[in-house]
Amino acid sequence: MLHINDITFRIADRLLFEQATVAIPPGHKVGLVGRNGAGKSTLFNMILGDLSPEAGDIKVRATARIGHVGQEAPGGPQSLLQTVLDSNHEMSSLNTEALTATDPERISYIHTRLADIGAHSAEARAATILAGLGFDGAAQARPCSSYSGGWRMRVALACVLFNEPDLLLLDEPTNYLDLEGVMWLESFLRTYPYTVLIISHDRDLLNKAVTHIVHLEHGKLNSYTGGYDRFEQLRRQHMEHQMALKSKQETERRHIQSFVDRFKAKASKAKQAQSRMKALARMQPIVTMMESSTIPFNFPKPEPLSSPLIALDEASVGYEEGKPILRNLDLRIDMDDRIALLGANGNGKSTFAKLLASKLAPMTGKMSKSRVLGIGYFAQHQLDELIPTETPLFHLSKLMPDAIESKVRARLGSFGFGADKATRAVENLSGGEKARLMFAIATFQKPQLLILDEPTNHLDVDSREALIHAINGYDGAVLLISHDRHLVDACVDRLWIVEDGDVKTFEGDLDDYRKHLLALRSGAKAENRSAKQSENKKAARQQAAEQRKLLAPMKRAVENAEKAIEKFENEKTKLEDALADPDLYEDQEDENAAILVTRYQLRLRSIKNDLAKAEEKWVLAEEAYASAQAEQQG
Numbered sequence: 001m002l003h004i005n006d007i008t009f010r011i012a013d014r015l016l017f018e019q020a021t022v023a024i025p026p027g028h029k030v031g032l033v034g035r036n037g038a039g040k041s042t043l044f045n046m047i048l049g050d051l052s053p054e055a056g057d058i059k060v061r062a063t064a065r066i067g068h069v070g071q072e073a074p075g076g077p078q079s080l081l082q083t084v085l086d087s088n089h090e091m092s093s094l095n096t097e098a099l100t101a102t103d104p105e106r107i108s109y110i111h112t113r114l115a116d117i118g119a120h121s122a123e124a125r126a127a128t129i130l131a132g133l134g135f136d137g138a139a140q141a142r143p144c145s146s147y148s149g150g151w152r153m154r155v156a157l158a159c160v161l162f163n164e165p166d167l168l169l170l171d172e173p174t175n176y177l178d179l180e181g182v183m184w185l186e187s188f189l190r191t192y193p194y195t196v197l198i199i200s201h202d203r204d205l206l207n208k209a210v211t212h213i214v215h216l217e218h219g220k221l222n223s224y225t226g227g228y229d230r231f232e233q234l235r236r237q238h239m240e241h242q243m244a245l246k247s248k249q250e251t252e253r254r255h256i257q258s259f260v261d262r263f264k265a266k267a268s269k270a271k272q273a274q275s276r277m278k279a280l281a282r283m284q285p286i287v288t289m290m291e292s293s294t295i296p297f298n299f300p301k302p303e304p305l306s307s308p309l310i311a312l313d314e315a316s317v318g319y320e321e322g323k324p325i326l327r328n329l330d331l332r333i334d335m336d337d338r339i340a341l342l343g344a345n346g347n348g349k350s351t352f353a354k355l356l357a358s359k360l361a362p363m364t365g366k367m368s369k370s371r372v373l374g375i376g377y378f379a380q381h382q383l384d385e386l387i388p389t390e391t392p393l394f395h396l397s398k399l400m401p402d403a404i405e406s407k408v409r410a411r412l413g414s415f416g417f418g419a420d421k422a423t424r425a426v427e428n429l430s431g432g433e434k435a436r437l438m439f440a441i442a443t444f445q446k447p448q449l450l451i452l453d454e455p456t457n458h459l460d461v462d463s464r465e466a467l468i469h470a471i472n473g474y475d476g477a478v479l480l481i482s483h484d485r486h487l488v489d490a491c492v493d494r495l496w497i498v499e500d501g502d503v504k505t506f507e508g509d510l511d512d513y514r515k516h517l518l519a520l521r522s523g524a525k526a527e528n529r530s531a532k533q534s535e536n537k538k539a540a541r542q543q544a545a546e547q548r549k550l551l552a553p554m555k556r557a558v559e560n561a562e563k564a565i566e567k568f569e570n571e572k573t574k575l576e577d578a579l580a581d582p583d584l585y586e587d588q589e590d591e592n593a594a595i596l597v598t599r600y601q602l603r604l605r606s607i608k609n610d611l612a613k614a615e616e617k618w619v620l621a622e623e624a625y626a627s628a629q630a631e632q633q634g
Contacts, residue, residue: 001024001028001060001064001166002024002059002061004020004021004022004043005021008020009039009046009054016039017043018218018220019056020216020219020221021221026194027193027195029189029209029212030197030213031200031206031212031213031227032198032216033199033213033216033231034460036431036459038216038217040199041171044068044197047167047169047197063166064167065163067163067164067168067169068169068170069156070156073152073156074152074156075144076143077144078143079140079141080130080140081127083155083159084158085126087160088162088163091114094114122162126162129161133154133177134181135154151345153176154177157173157176161188164192166194167195167197169197170199172199172200172201174200174483175457179482179488181344182204182205183517185205189205190209196210197214202486203461203464204485211226213226215235295415295416295436299443302447302474305370307334308334309333309369309370309448310367310373311333311368311369312331313368314329314365315365315366317354318351326351326355326498326501326503328502329365329503333356337477337479337494338471338478338480339477339480339496347498347499349481349498350453352498352503353379353479373447373449374447375447375448376442376444376449376451377451378439378451380453380457383431386426386434388425388427389426389427390426391423391424391426392412392426392440395441396412409422411440411444415440416433417433430458431458435459447476448476449476449477452471452478452479453481454483455480456487464487480492488510550628554621554624558621558625561617564614564617564618568607568610572611575600
């Protein structure tokens with residue numbers, strides 16, 4: 001279906017592809033992965049013919065139809081259903097011609113061709129796809145122009161899926177979908193009868209919807225069989241194998257070089273030495289696959305507050321007076337909560353998040369929260385609030401008006417902004433870098449509650465893993481809205497569902513939620529899950545919360561020991577600097593100077609003892625904490 005043969009391509013002076021080769025047979029479902037900026041979207045543009053490689057070529061089967069979601073979303077006056085039907089130009093043209101055709105042979109051809117391309121079931125297929133992407137019957141009848149850009153991108157995706165191209169190219173299709181839409185798309189792609197090449201950082205989608213992974217790294221394309229987890233395992237094994245081969249080769253090189261150095265001057269061994277020198281020259285160095293480091297997210301530690309952080313009592317919220325979107329909310333959020341907010345887009349998830357973040361006030365009822373509660377709010381629309389022509393240094397300096405520049409840079413450095421990126425205009429940052437800047441701003445005040453509304457849209461797989469570690473290491477409460485199931489599974493222990501104008505606890509996990517959605521779509525009741533399963537899952541979530549509480553004192557002990565070590569090391573450095581200062585010893589006869597030197601030396605000795613004790617205490621605390629974690633996980 002698709003052959004990429006020895007392509008080379010560069011943008012400006014940056015080499016993206018260097019003699020890259022891969023073949024994708026018909027019917028394969030392939031995930032294209034790689035770091036942000038590696039060249040994945042550029043490869044799509046070359047497949048589409050919008051760009052040409054400097055060397056090599058890309059061949060698609062001559063009769064193959066290629067489908068992709070364009071940059072511009074549809075927005076005409078037609079209904080969504082009609083928009084999708086009209087996207088199949090051949091079908092639309094034949095249907096129009098059938099109304100006026102008079103030639104019997106032509107009429108016969110038209111009806112035969114319409115039957116071949118499934119025109120009789122077209123409306124039902126289009127409606128099914130739109131429903132899967134979140135548009136019910138009433139929504140499908142509305143004009144396309146009445147929807148916002150994000151929703152119209154879903155319609156564009158529906159058009160591509162409806163046309164069933166032989167080669168389907170999807171570039172981050174989940175960015176415009178909610179969790180429900182992602183689950184549907186996964187099922188659709190799994191049974192799609194033709195070839196799929198998909199760029200995605202959604203680990204679950206790459207595990208369940210594709211049969212192969214193509215990894216773009218260092219200008220090369222490497223193919224792996226299986227989903228993303230299998231790819232990671234095979235790549236790790238390959239890296240370890242390469243490292244072992246390199247180590248073995250280096251040992252052999254040293255052995256040969258030793259022989260040459262020892263015997264090259266001896267006539268009896270000169271011939272053998274010359275032979276080994278030639279062998280050494282022929283020995284090609286093994287290139288190891290160096291794993292690129294991922295910059296961690298560093299969320300500052302909040303001051304603990306007593307629970308509840310927020311309590312809602314018969315509260316309602318909306319945007320227009322008298323028209324609440326959510327009603328009768330009776331909920332509370334505690335310091336150790338990890339909550340995922342589920343529900344289709346448009347049901348009110350973001351509205352609820354804005355209520356908690358005080359972006360919206362309750363229309364009725366009461367919302368109580370601690371007077372000193374800090375809330376960090378991350379939402380995708382906030383990226384638009386960044387000033388494009390200003391730098392990350394400028395944005396963070398506004399939050400640190402009294403700090404010297406080095407301190408602002410240090411804070412930026414903890415979120416991956418080195419010297420060059422700190423002074424780069426926001427408009428020249430990648431989507432992932434903008435997201436990191438928003439995280440730095442959202443967590444700056446050490447909030448006790450983090451509200452994260454689709455935080456992963458611009459993050460690659462490795463950065464998403466780093467975010468998981470940051471969330472799990474964060475000591476405050478987290479409310480998460482995300483279509484990334486791996487993130488939800490790894491970070492939360494409570495599920496709240498937003499539907500029918502209410503927010504309520506969902507008794508189950510994401511697999512149960514999938515069954516719940518399937519039950520709703522088939523017209524069945526979601527209550528058919530057994531009470532025992534629900535109770536078991538509720539108990540498991542409560543146990544996870546209890547385990548965090550048990551680990552909390554041990555974690556604090558580690559952190560306190562680290563603070564003590566830092567304090568003693570700082571004082572030790574200051575004393576050593578003072579004792580190394582020549583001015584201190586200028587007047588050898590000054591009795592006060594001699595006393596000061598002695599005092600510094602005695603204090604330095606004491607500090608070293610205190611530091612040794614603090615380090616020993618940290619080792620014991622760290623071992624206890626790690627042991628307790630391992631016991632819980634085991």
